[in-house]
Amino acid sequence: MEQGLLLTGPQAGPEQTHVNDVAASLGVSLRALPVTEYVAGGLSSPEPDCRLFCSSGTFLQLVEALDRRETRPNFWISQVHSAFVWAGTDVETGELLRRLTGDSNASIQHRQGRGGKWKVEDTLPALCGPLHGLAIAQPQGAEDHFFVYDKAALPELSVVISTDGGAVFVRIEHQGVPVFMSAAPGIVDVTTRLVDRNFDVRNHFLSTVPAVAYTKWAFPVSSWKTPEVSACLVIDDPLLRPQYGRLNFQEMLAAMTSRNFSTSIAFIPWNWRRNASETVRLFKENAERYSLSIHGCDHTGAEFGTLSTEVLAWKANQALDRMDRLESRAAIPYDRVMVFPQGVFSSKAMSILKQANYSAAVNTEVLSVPSDQTVTISDVWDAAVMNYADFPIFTRRYPEQGIENFAFDVLLGKPCLVVIHHQNCRNHLKELSEFIDSLNALRCRLYWGSLADAVRRTYRQRTCTGAIEIEMYGLDLDLRNHLAERKHFKVRKKEREPDSIHKVRIDSKEVSWEAAGGYICFDTELDPGEKAAISIRFRGHDQGGRTTDTFAYRVKTALRRYLSEVRDNYVSRS
Numbered sequence: 001m002e003q004g005l006l007l008t009g010p011q012a013g014p015e016q017t018h019v020n021d022v023a024a025s026l027g028v029s030l031r032a033l034p035v036t037e038y039v040a041g042g043l044s045s046p047e048p049d050c051r052l053f054c055s056s057g058t059f060l061q062l063v064e065a066l067d068r069r070e071t072r073p074n075f076w077i078s079q080v081h082s083a084f085v086w087a088g089t090d091v092e093t094g095e096l097l098r099r100l101t102g103d104s105n106a107s108i109q110h111r112q113g114r115g116g117k118w119k120v121e122d123t124l125p126a127l128c129g130p131l132h133g134l135a136i137a138q139p140q141g142a143e144d145h146f147f148v149y150d151k152a153a154l155p156e157l158s159v160v161i162s163t164d165g166g167a168v169f170v171r172i173e174h175q176g177v178p179v180f181m182s183a184a185p186g187i188v189d190v191t192t193r194l195v196d197r198n199f200d201v202r203n204h205f206l207s208t209v210p211a212v213a214y215t216k217w218a219f220p221v222s223s224w225k226t227p228e229v230s231a232c233l234v235i236d237d238p239l240l241r242p243q244y245g246r247l248n249f250q251e252m253l254a255a256m257t258s259r260n261f262s263t264s265i266a267f268i269p270w271n272w273r274r275n276a277s278e279t280v281r282l283f284k285e286n287a288e289r290y291s292l293s294i295h296g297c298d299h300t301g302a303e304f305g306t307l308s309t310e311v312l313a314w315k316a317n318q319a320l321d322r323m324d325r326l327e328s329r330a331a332i333p334y335d336r337v338m339v340f341p342q343g344v345f346s347s348k349a350m351s352i353l354k355q356a357n358y359s360a361a362v363n364t365e366v367l368s369v370p371s372d373q374t375v376t377i378s379d380v381w382d383a384a385v386m387n388y389a390d391f392p393i394f395t396r397r398y399p400e401q402g403i404e405n406f407a408f409d410v411l412l413g414k415p416c417l418v419v420i421h422h423q424n425c426r427n428h429l430k431e432l433s434e435f436i437d438s439l440n441a442l443r444c445r446l447y448w449g450s451l452a453d454a455v456r457r458t459y460r461q462r463t464c465t466g467a468i469e470i471e472m473y474g475l476d477l478d479l480r481n482h483l484a485e486r487k488h489f490k491v492r493k494k495e496r497e498p499d500s501i502h503k504v505r506i507d508s509k510e511v512s513w514e515a516a517g518g519y520i521c522f523d524t525e526l527d528p529g530e531k532a533a534i535s536i537r538f539r540g541h542d543q544g545g546r547t548t549d550t551f552a553y554r555v556k557t558a559l560r561r562y563l564s565e566v567r568d569n570y571v572s573r574s
Contacts, residue, residue, distance in 0.1 A: 002218070002219045003050045003051065004023060004029065004050070004219065005030065005031055005032075006020055006031065006032045006033070006053045007033060007034075011088075015055060015086055015186055016032070016055075019084075019211055020053075021189070021190045022188065022212065025190050025381050025382075026412075027223045027460070028222060035058050035061050036065070048078060049079070049080075049081045050079060051081050052083035052084070053084050054083070054084075054085060055085065055086055055088040056087055056089075056092045056093040056097075057093075057096075059096060063099060063100075074176075075175075076175040076177045077175065080177045082178045082180065082214075083179045085179060086182045086186075086211070087145065087181075087184060090110075094106065094108055097147060097149065097181070100181075101172065102153075102154075103149045103150045103154060105149070105150065106147065106148065107148050108146070109147075110143060110144065110145050113138050113141055113142040115137075115140065116165075117136060117137055117138060117163065118135070118136045118138060118206070119161065119163070120132050120134050120135075120136070120160070120161055121133075121159050121161065123159060124171060127214070127217045128160065128411070129407075129411050129444060130407040130408075130411055130444045131404065136202060137202070138205075139202055139203055145183040145185060145206065146165040146183050147170060147181075147183055156172070156173050157170055157172050158171040169183070169184075169206075180210065180214050183206070184207050186207045187207055188204045188207040188211070188377065189377070190377040191377070191378060192376060193374055193376055194366065194380060197364060197366065198364070198405075199380045201408040202404060212411065213411070216411065221462070221463045224471070225413060225460065225462065226383060226414075226459070226460055226461075227459075227482050228458075229416060229446055230447050230453055230458055231261070231262075231416040231446040231447065231449075232448065232449060232450060232454050233262065233263045233436070234264050234266055234339065234396055235247065235264075236266040237295065239268075239274055240276060241275065241276045242276060243569075245423065245425075245568035245572055245573060246422045247425045249282055250282065251425075251428065251429060252425070253282065253290070255429050255432070255433055256290075257289065261440070262289050262448040263289065263291070264291045264292065264335065264451045265291070265292050265293070266339040267293065268296060269294060269296070269319040270299060270322070271561070272322040272329070275326075275330065284330075284332060287333075291333075291334075291450035292323075292333075293334065293335045293337045293362065293451045294319050294323055294334065294335070294338050294339065296319065296338075296339075297319040298557045299341045299560075299561070300341070302341075302344040302369070304341070305345060305346050306346060306349075307346050309351075311548055313356070314549070316338075316358070319338075320336070335450055335451045335455075336358045336359045336452070337358065337360050337451040339363065343363055343364045343365035344365070345361070345363065345368055347368045350389040350391040350393075351389035351391070353391055354500075355500065355539065357475060358391075359456075359475045360392045360393070360451075360473065361393045361394070362396055362451055362454075364396055364397070366385045373388060374387075383458050383459070383473055384473040390497070392473040394414075394417060394451075394458070394473075395409075395417070398419055398420070399420065399424070399431075403435070406439060410442065413460055415458050416439060416446055420432065452476070456477055457478055458473060458474070459472045459477055467487070471493070473493070477533075477535075479526070479531065479533075480532075481527065481531075484528050486525060486526070486528065487526060488523065489523065489525065489526060490521065490523055491521065491523065491524065493519060493536065495519060495520045501513075501538055502539045503536075505533075505537075506522075506534050
């Protein structure tokens with residue numbers, strides 16, 4: 001339906017592999033083809049509407065070859081939908097730029113970064129989506145690459161991304177076909193092992209954003225997309241008291257109402273019976289704004305970082321038991337979503353959470369301790385990280401990581417999850433409110449809700465022959481037919497241990513499924529606007545012995561909790 005061709009030349013570089021991997025991570029399959037074969041085949045047996053990917057040298061070779069031969073009328077516009085071109089050598093890139101623009105003095109230039117900004121221009125908002133209009137500060141030492149040309153003589157050239165030096169990503173019309181040309185000499189290698197807590201687009205801006213933005217734009221049907229982008233603010237640790245540290249729950253509610261956002265309190269289950277009735281009532285009366293998720297069990301140091309399955313099983317089930325008691329006592333529901341204390345978890349912990357039927361984990365960190373699993377850039381570009389026991393980690397970020405990282409997550413189809421602590425609520429929520437306003441100003445619609453809402457609403461879909469292909473992540477999914485006709489949906493979820501599955505339900509009906517290629521798969525059909533609640537449940541794990549629940553451990557845990565509250569409520573506010 002939407003053909004992608006990776007044109008290769010005699011000088012093959014790593015960028016060809018890298019751009020192919022970027023496209024694959026977005027659900028797009030590129031077919032590699034030597035440019036000479038494309039020219040010969042295109043003249044005899046045309047392949048219409050192709051999306052071309054190649055270096056500046058290869059594209060220059062294509063243009064020159066077609067100019068030398070007699071081609072059918074409207075060859076370009078009949079066969080080529082668009083093209084993405086990255087910078088090869090300076091000689092090739094400069095020559096191609098001069099040929100496409102007609103400016104004999106056009107060139108590509110480089111300079112050491114001066115701490116400037118990349119500006120995503122307003123010219124093509126559909127291309128860069130939520131990044132459109134943003135100015136992104138360049139990291140120290142970042143090198144500038146930009147095109148130099150006669151701006152007054154080239155009104156048909158549209159600048160997509162620029163710096164104070166010049167344009168770094170442009171759209172040029174060539175014989176009726178849009179050619180998107182990037183000045184960046186490389187493409188990000190998404191197979192690289194992640195070494196930081198998350199992917200920071202600021203460190204890879206030019207090698208990442210042009211390729212991703214073009215691929216999402218050029219393949220609107222066959223690339224993965226997320227129908228609804230969920231959002232939630234997560235605040236770690238607070239008890240349900242009128243005031244916790246710098247967080248005032250009534251003040252936060254007023255801000256949520258006026259600025260349209262929602263908050264999940266990552267609640268420590270140990271505190272299940274230590275809450276104030278007026279704050280509990282506030283949560284019950286404003287369930288569309290306030291919700292609870294699970295923040296560990298006792299919130300002791302690295303409590304989910306152990307490799308002991310007995311300890312992990314006891315803690316996972318003890319946390320659920322305490323949250324059940326809170327729900328029974330206060331009539332406040334909670335989300336079966338785990339937020340790890342200090343962000344620390346082991347790979348064993350993920351398997352235990354799945355067997356305890358938690359819906360997902362939401363975390364700042366994606367690398368386990370010990371780091372026994374390779375996580376790549378491609379893995380964190382997915383809607384959720386699925387490397388650990390095929391159980392999802394939905395990533396969240398601090399506001400100081402920049403609005404551009406949240407915007408890039410949304411462009412990829414990830415939920416927009418913000419994490420703060422009570423200290424971020426200072427100055428009557430002034431800084432936080434400004435940041436929320438900037439999120440809501442992004443060129444996309446954010447669906448604010450609870451973490452459970454974010455898990456249920458987040459899935460990827462693309463159109464395949466006769467059906468809509470769905471990839472789900474959490475153990476619960478709200479699938480909706482957003483189209484105007486009845487559709488067949490082919491649902492899959494990554495699962496390499498299908499024997500551990502107890503049942504799969506759609507609404508209240510148990511359905512059959514099959515395992516293939518590391519996924520479980522099942523089908524359903526929905527009318528326009530119809531919604532189906534899908535759930536997957538696993539066989540539980542024995543709770544194990546209470547290997548840590550000694551008298552000394554209880555005293556130490558209580559002391560830790562009370563001292564933490566003294567720090568938050570008095571020391572940090574003084």
